[in-house]
Amino acid sequence: MTEPDGRPLALVTGASRGIGRAVAWAMAPSHDLLLGGRDTAALEALATELPGSRPWPVDLTDSAAVAAAVGGIERLDVLVHSAGVGILGTVADTPAQTWRHQFEVNVVAVAELTRLLLPALRTARGRVVMLNSGAGLNARPGWASYAASKFALRAFADALRAEEAENGVRVTSVHPGRVDTEMQRAVVDQEGDVYRPEKYLRPESVAGAVLLAVTAPEDAALTDLVLRPAGS
Template identity: 85%
Template sequence: MTELDLRPLALVTGASRGIGAAVARALAPGHDLLLGGRDTEALKALAAELPGARPWPVELTDTAALAEAAGGVERLDVLVHSAGMSALGTVADTSVATWRRQFEVNVVAVAELTRLLLPALRAARGRVVLLNSGAGLAANPGWASYAASKFALRAFADALRAEEAPNGLRVTSLHCGRVDTGMQRNVVAQEGGEYRPEAYLRPESVAGAVLLAVTAPDDAALTELVLRPAAG
């Protein structure tokens, strides 16, 4: 098999469930996949469902493990950062540990994985998609540390896009409203509200937006996409 016969390779973090798993399924028809996440068994189950997919289990905040895992990737066409965490809390009530954890997962791990994979992405003139949030565009009360991390993630994407444009990389920030996932159920429970799945985006809808960014023609750069639930 020659290099021209190889299918594009995509790495999706947070692929064990929710949005990440939906993104993997959306990309699978046209891509081989590295399924990133911590739940090895869930990754194995998803890989068995998707031809050309294999688990890529790693703790993203473990710098040494991340470097070892990324070291085997020589060419990468698509990098989708779907892994992340959220924590509610006002400025008055949020501990320093929560602030640090939010930034470690949502920003620092993303920046380090991207840095490690830049040679592989440059070789393929690849696409990078960062799953952001409406909180990365406007901060609401009770979401201080989460919104701050997502604003930082947006700034990282803007800097990466400007720096790597000469190398052919395309970088997209995808700002999603609330999505029907297990994480969202936990958030609504913390808020004390009623969970209504029909009021939220489906993970498959978010995955469709990722696919749009990944498959955009070479003359088009989708820099930011905003996806809101139609139900408001």
């Protein structure tokens, strides 16, 4: 898959909502976009708003579907991993299926999509951005399986960065604090608290950090970016 207008090509997973959607909006002025996600209708609607973009609907936990979907992508300038799940629970209350699900979505799916796209990323000397979390730096009580998956994602990013440096592929982990998204509303509901959006980062603020990583000059490799809500 090549871009006839000569603009760089970016794939953004989780683009139908939240941070992924904000990233797509931030990158649209300078990049052609593949909008990844499972909600085809939402991706199609977003594509009508962003010239140079098109839906890329695929279940990232379906390895065969992912392998088919990446076919034809010969050059990829940017890969942004924004898709993820967050399920809270103490170690005592979290069953094995929850651990497996969070690692499958937050780590295994990311690793497999990256692996399949490495030839295209190497061709472009591209950028890979992992939307991690503050939980990938500090584990809190009640966040065991989610934090463990994000720690694993950080380790994956570190290993990928070291392995692909000689191929010109740059890798950035972005660790935002709590962000005003639908996922955050679900988390706060699980915590039994009252949702106050002003307490959290805006998705657009996180998207700005992603854009900074993507547009960093050739002599600068941004490895880890940490954002927190102002005043937290």
